[in-house]
Amino acid sequence: MRTRTMSGVYLPGDSTAVLRELPVPEPGPGQVLLEVGASGICGSDIGYIYHGHKGHRGVDGPAYRGVVAGHEPSGRIVAAGPGCRRFGEGDRVIVYHIAGCGLCDNCRRGYFISCTAPERQAYGWQRDGGHAHYLLAEESTCVPLPAELSYVDGALIACGFGTAYEGLRRIAVNGDGDLLVVGLGPVGLAAGMIGRGMGARRVVGVEVSAQRRRWADGLGVFDATIAPESSAEQTAALVADAVGGQGALTTIDCSGSKAGRATAIAGAAEWGRVSLVGEGGTLETEVSDALLHKQLTLYASWVTSLTAMAGLAVNLARWGVRPEQVVSDRFPLEEADKAYALAAGASEGKVVLVPGEPL
Known part of the structure; x- marks a missing residue:
């Protein structure tokens, strides 16, 4: 049986972004597979990963582990692994960009960002992120994306608007x-x-x-x-x-x-x-x-909680506020290098990658 492949963006740390082919992952227990609708480029990615500047959360050198970049994803679930109970195929979601242990006090309050357990992993830093056609995510990190909001809206909520x-x-x-x-x-x-x-x-x-x-x-x-x-x-x-x-x-x-x-x-x-x-x-x-x-x-303040992010998405829809208004530039995955160069330089507003139809 032929293994399905997809494109993903990697950041070598020399102010470039490169596209590589990799297998489409299969969701395991408690995991979902998203078809990525949009994935934002964050300022922290530019400084600490794209340019390779040293130091992040006390780590000597970039905490980036050579994975698919992008911690601001949203998309549509196309497959759910065993044990998933809240989300399923067809659901539109935002992905909270940290997968915590789920047991410490910070995780139980929804602040996965502040989890200090060894198994804590950030999408786009220690595990594959959203700069790809598909993303393997923990169901516990998914937030419902209201019908009134677009995938680009969702990508912006995933980090910047939540912060x-x-x-x-x-x-x-x-x-x-x-x-x-x-x-x-x-x-x-x-x-x-x-x-x-x-x-x-x-x-x-x-x-x-x-x-x-x-x-x-x-x-x-x-x-x-x-x-x-x-x-x-x-x-x-x-x-x-x-x-x-x-x-x-x-x-x-x-x-x-x-x-x-x-x-x-x-x-x-x-x-x-x-x-x-x-x-x-x-x-x-x-x-x-x-x-x-x-x-x-x-x-x-350092990022928001998963529960507050879910509330924000609902509030934005209620207020009629569309985060995508701050987006000045959209690029396909194939132009990730150009997108990062713009985001690191003279962009007016937010720069977002929109993967489009998978190959």
């Missing part, structure tokens, strides 16, 4: 105050869209890149987008003018930069709540005037 949502949940964004988003890359754009859905009175963005500010303006989500000044305090004054007050009650830094974090803190109003979700870099702040005297609360 933004968790950060906004921590600071309880609502209609009582304004929201400041610092860094208008894909996660920052997601934060703006979700913050609007959660009822933020006004949503203001700060972004260095004029190109990204123009892209954000075109979404119709932000009340204002601001180019940062030479100091966080000067930028905060512009934010205060934009919201007509003393600053934003809730702020979120998605830039992962020292300057961006300083802006999120300076731009917060008294008794404000600040969320940090951007990876990397350092945090440097004056304490008394910047934090204590303003009575600020800082929250740090």
Whole structure:
């Protein structure tokens, strides 16, 4: 019997993406096989895998284990292994990008991302991910994809929108105050869209890149987008003018930069709540005037839980918010090298791989 094969994208760590042929996997107990509808390219993949930068979660060197890349997949289940009870053939799902042990306290709360068991595996890092025609996934990591949302929507929820949502949940964004988003890359754009859905009175963005500010303006989500000044305090004054007050009650830094974090803190109003979700870099702040005297609360957040991700998908459908609006470029698997080069360089918004019909 002839073994079915498929194409998959691998990242050698030298700023290239290569396509290889591999067998289509068969689902085992508790596993499902997805026909991938879309798979996003994440900023963490670019830095830690694509460019081969050292260090991730305390690992000396990239934690990538030479598997099919991509931890932002969604698709349709085409086969279910023995013991699957919730999902079956034909179901449309998002894949939470970590398969945890399922037994530790973090896993039992749905935060597979924080599982520290040896068997913890991230899709696209330690086990084959979504940059392929098919993906073998644990049923326990699947989240229903509402009919109102596309596979591209689902791919964005799988990481970036989930990360933004968790950060906004921590600071309880609502209609009582304004929201400041610092860094208008894909996660920052997601934060703006979700913050609007959660009822933020006004949503203001700060972004260095004029190109990204123009892209954000075109979404119709932000009340204002601001180019940062030479100091966080000067930028905060512009934010205060934009919201007509003393600053934003809730702020979120998605830039992962020292300057961006300083802006999120300076731009917060008294008794404000600040969320940090951007990876990397350092945090440097004056304490008394910047934090204590303003009575600020800082929250740090690393991805969302499986249960919150499922709730987010339902909320997005209810709000009429389509994550795919932040996508500026779509590529087939065969053009993965071009897609990664764009995502690592001058892309306006999110870059997504859409595998198309399997061979």
